[in-house]
Every structure is written in structure tokens, then in C-alpha cells.
Amino acid sequence: MASRNISVSEESRPKLPRHAKLKFDETRQVWVILAPERVLAPDEIAVEVLQLCDGVRSVGDIIDQLTIKYTAPREAIGTDVIAMLQDLADKGFLTEAREKTS
Amino acid sequence: MSDILADGKTAGTAAPSDGLAVLEQNRSTAETFGIPLAVLAELTHRCPLQCPYCSNPVELDRAGAELTTEEWKKVLSELAEIGVLQIHFSGGEPTARKDLVELVQHATDVGLYSNLITSAVLLTKEKLSALADAGLCHVQISFQGNEPVVADRVAGLKNSHEKKLEAAKWTRELDMPLTVNAVMHRQNLHQLSDIIQMAVDLDADRLEVANVQYYGWALKNRAALMPTLEQIEETSRIVEEAATRLKGILAIDYVVPDYYALRPKKCMGGWGRQFFNISPAGKVLPCHAAESITGLEFESVRSNHSIAWIWQNSEAFNRYRGTGWMPEPCKSCEFREVDFGGCRCQAFALTGDAGNTDPACTLSPMHEQIFKQAEREAAAHQDRFLYRNFAGGTLETEGEHGA
Numbered sequence: 208m209a210s211r212n213i214s215v216s217e218e219s220r221p222k223l224p225r226h227a228k229l230k231f232d233e234t235r236q237v238w239v240i241l242a243p244e245r246v247l248a249p250d251e252i253a254v255e256v257l258q259l260c261d262g263v264r265s266v267g268d269i270i271d272q273l274t275i276k277y278t279a280p281r282e283a284i285g286t287d288v289i290a291m292l293q294d295l296a297d298k299g300f301l302t303e304a305r306e307k308t309s
Numbered sequence: 310m311s312d313i314l315a316d317g318k319t320a321g322t323a324a325p326s327d328g329l330a331v332l333e334q335n336r337s338t339a340e341t342f343g344i345p346l347a348v349l350a351e352l353t354h355r356c357p358l359q360c361p362y363c364s365n366p367v368e369l370d371r372a373g374a375e376l377t378t379e380e381w382k383k384v385l386s387e388l389a390e391i392g393v394l395q396i397h398f399s400g401g402e403p404t405a406r407k408d409l410v411e412l413v414q415h416a417t418d419v420g421l422y423s424n425l426i427t428s429a430v431l432l433t434k435e436k437l438s439a440l441a442d443a444g445l446c447h448v449q450i451s452f453q454g455n456e457p458v459v460a461d462r463v464a465g466l467k468n469s470h471e472k473k474l475e476a477a478k479w480t481r482e483l484d485m486p487l488t489v490n491a492v493m494h495r496q497n498l499h500q501l502s503d504i505i506q507m508a509v510d511l512d513a514d515r516l517e518v519a520n521v522q523y524y525g526w527a528l529k530n531r532a533a534l535m536p537t538l539e540q541i542e543e544t545s546r547i548v549e550e551a552a553t554r555l556k557g558i559l560a561i562d563y564v565v566p567d568y569y570a571l572r573p574k575k576c577m578g579g580w581g582r583q584f585f586n587i588s589p590a591g592k593v594l595p596c597h598a599a600e601s602i603t604g605l606e607f608e609s610v611r612s613n614h615s616i617a618w619i620w621q622n623s624e625a626f627n628r629y630r631g632t633g634w635m636p637e638p639c640k641s642c643e644f645r646e647v648d649f650g651g652c653r654c655q656a657f658a659l660t661g662d663a664g665n666t667d668p669a670c671t672l673s674p675m676h677e678q679i680f681k682q683a684e685r686e687a688a689a690h691q692d693r694f695l696y697r698n699f700a701g702g703t704l705e706t707e708g709e710h711g712a
């Protein structure tokens with residue numbers, strides 16, 4: 208069973224758990240996260256980060272990628288990304304890839 | 310960046326689960342009745358359980374009247390197309406439909422997030438696994454107590470509690486999130502603390518502590534179910550304590566019994582505002598109890614109207630939508646857009662007119678009367694149930710009662 212209480216670090220390889228689905232809502236023209244009994248509306252930055260959370264990339268890789276894209280200081284981006292992902296993890300919308308995938 | 314999520318559960322003035330308000334916050338509800346985010350599909354009224362508080366109407370749809378597999382698939386496709394995001398498969402007992410896996414798969418194929426609301430007693434591990442493979446996202450299992458003596462008596466089915474525990478474990482083994490639904494009333498409220506612990510032990514993500522709402526079957530059983538005021542005070546204390554203690558472990562949603570409330574509930578988030586359900590026979594309803602209101606005609610998915618048309622234009626949806634229909638004391642009330650006048654079904658059941666103020670509200674001229682009635686019924690200890698079934702109900706025998 209996937210661990211539900213994860214602590215996000217640069218080494219984490221996060222992904223959305225099977226019960227949280229990131230989807231573009233064509234009718235309302237917004238990105239949404241579908242979860243049990245709720246629909247969340249993440250902002251643009253959250254969507255961009257979540258699209259990179261594939262269970263393969265590490266948080267460090269994601270920060271590197273965003274640092275290049277936005278030509279911003281790595282430290283500032285890193286702090287923001289980790290805080291955001293931890294917030295999502297605490298709410299149960301982020302999990303870590305399992306060690307072994309079958 | 311802590312504020313990244315506009316979340317219906319916590320955002321500003323939006324009520325719990327009012328995701329629509331979040332997504333449509335730039336438009337007033339008067340301007341648009343956008344398509345709901347989630348729809349309840351009551352696949353069947355058949356159910357192996359006989360709970361005396363069943364939320365199904367007293368006049369149950371027979372198996373022969375149920376929508377076919379192809380009809381449900383068409384409905385699911387249409388819902389996804391018009392902007393519905395989540396589908397709740399419910400009943401009756403949805404797993405009594407032999408085509409459930411096929412319907413879940415179809416929901417997945419058209420992009421709907423699916424949720425199963427089940428009594429779980431018909432599930433096997435293989436069946437649940439097939440549902441997971443078909444894309445089922447979330448399982449909600451009802452519990453009638455924390456141990457078999459009370460639970461099986463309320464359900465009117467032997468060994469049901471044991472089967473539910475088993476199905477709950479399979480759910481977590483298959484890595485699906487689990488919600489425990491606990492419907493509470495006078496005869497099981499003493500188990501609430503143990504039910505909360507049971508939910509933790511089952512590794513549930515959420516617990517819904519829902520006090521019985523009194524219409525339909527529950528209204529017939531009100532004398533046997535109505536809690537005492539002391540029980541309600543104790544319940545609120547227990548829930549509050551547990552919610553704090555279990556933060557991050559178990560989310561608890563709590564539905565108060567409104568006979569003892571001061572303000573009515575914002576039923577369905579407001580009539581025709583953010584919710585509809587589809588009955589086994591295909592009626593599109595503003596609330597699963599709406600058919601208890603006589604004199605309202607509900608359109609069917611079998612009619613030549615689209616679901617979107619029914620939602621926007623049908624007489625039944627527009628009758629109590631917004632605030633224009635309201636009489637006094639609602640009309641001039643500062644809370645009219647907070648609770649939308651409470652529950653239409655309860656207003657009908659208790660006053661004979663669905664257009665009256667819900668008597669759960671202290672401003673209703675009938676409030677005092679129903680409050681006193683609740684207290685009287687709770688104290689009378691008439692504990693025999695009228696079990697829910699297709700025959701109009703069966704009274705519990707003396708032997709069963711007090712088990």
C-alpha cells in the first residue's frame with residue numbers, strides 16, 4: 208500500500224495517487240484535481256509542477272527544470288516547490304512512487 | 310505559495326463540498342445554474358439490506374423499470390459531455406447490478422471520476438478487484454454499528470457486519486481510498502466512539518457521521534430512531550474531540566440531525582443549484598428524496614429532452630430554485646442565500662407544502678412543535694423497526710427486537 212504521510216525532499220519521486228486525478232475541465236476551461244468527494248482548482252504553477260510529478264523524476268530534477276525555464280534562483284524555486292508539494296501531500300493528493308514497479 | 314488550492318471544503322464562505330461555488334466564484338448563482346460537478350446515479354433500488362432509515366423513496370422502483378446497461382452508458386456519456394466530473398454509483402445496492410463493472414469501465418472511458426457507495430455485502434475480492442481494474446476511484450462502505458449485534462439488527466441481515474469489514478480490508482489492499490459511512494440514530498449512537506476507532510483500524514481516509522434525516526422510510530421509523538438531546542450533545546462532543554485528535558489520519562464529515570438544530574441545513578446545496586441524481590428508472594431529480602413530494606412532475610432521461618435541458622428548464626428544478634419562490638419568513642431573511650430555506654422534502658413531509666419554510670428553522674412557526682415531538686419520541690423508547698422492502702415495509706418481530 209502506498210504510504211500516505213510522505214515527507215517531501217529533493218530525493219522524493221512524487222506522483223498523484225490513483226484516487227487524485229489531474230484533468231483539464233473543458234466545460235469550465237480550468238484545470239482540476241478530482242479526489243474523493245471534492246474537486247480542487249489548482250493554480251497554473253501547481254498544475255505545471257504536478258504535470259512533472261510522474262513518479263520517475265525526483266523533486267530535485269523538477270526544481271532544476273523550472274530553474275532553467277524561469278531563469279530564477281534555484282534556492283527560491285526549490286523552497287516554493289517543496290512547500291507546495293508538501294502541502295499537497297499533507298492533504299493526501301500526492302504519494303511516492305513505490306520502490307518496485309511490477 | 311501556501312494558497313495554491315481553491316478548495317471547496319475550506320475556501321472562504323463556501324460551504325463544505327461546495328466545489329461549484331469555487332469554480333463559479335466569478336459568477337453569481339442567479340446568472341447561471343452551471344452543470345453540477347458530481348451526479349448521483351442510483352442504479353437500482355434492489356438491496357439485500359433492509360435499513361429502517363433508507364434514503365430511497367417508500368415507493369421503490371422495481372427491477373423491471375430500471376434503465377438498461379445501454380441506457381446507463383448513454384447517460385454517463387451525456388453527463389461527461391455536458392461537464393459533470395464525478396459520478397457516484399449508488400442505489401439501493403449498486404453491486405446488485407450485474408453490469409456494474411461495465412458501467413464503471415464506461416465512466417472511466419468517458420473521463421468520469423467514479424465513486425462506489427455500497428453496503429458491500431455482495432462484494433467478493435474478485436469483484437472489487439475487477440472494479441478497481443475498470444478504474445473505480447473511491448469506495449464508500451456503509452456501517453450500521455461497530456459490532457454485529459447492533460449492526461446486523463439495523464441492517465436486517467445476518468453476517469452483514471462481518472462482510473463489510475472484509476470488503477473494507479480488500480478496498481485498502483487494492484489501494485483504493487475508503488470512506489466509512491456511519492448513519493447514526495438513537496439505537497447506535499452509543500457506539501460512535503467505537504465506530505470512529507473502527508474507521509481508523511480499517512485504515513479509512515474519511516468517515517461520514519451522518520445523523521438520520523427524517524423523510525421516506527426514516528420518517529416512518531422516526532419514533533424508533535430519534536436520538537435524545539443528550540445523545541446529540543454527546544455526539545457533537547465526541548466528533549469534535551476525534552476530529553482534532555485524528556487530524557491528518559482520518560477526515561470526519563459530520564451531519565447534524567436538524568430536528569435539534571436552530572438553523573436548517575442547506576439541503577443539496579440549494580434546490581437545483583449544484584446537484585441532481587438519476588433514479589433507477591431514469592428520473593432526473595433535484596434530491597434523492599424529491600419523489601416524496603407529490604404534485605411535482607420529474608422528467609426522465611427516457612424523455613426526448615436532454616439531461617442539460619431538464620436541469621436548466623424543467624418545471625421541477627425551477628420551482629424552488631434560488632430565492633424567488635420563497636414565502637415569509639424566508640423571503641426577507643438575511644440567511645436566505647445561506648440555507649436556501651432548508652429542505653423541501655422535509656417541509657413537505659412535516660407541513661404538507663414543499664414551499665413552506667423547513668420546520669427545522671427556528672423561524673418556522675412549526676419549529677417548536679417538531680422539537681417537542683422529537684423529544685417526546687426519543688423518550689418513549691418505542692424501539693421496533695419497520696424494515697425497508699418492496700412490500701411497503703415489515704415490522705420487526707418481538708424476537709428480533711432487543712437482540
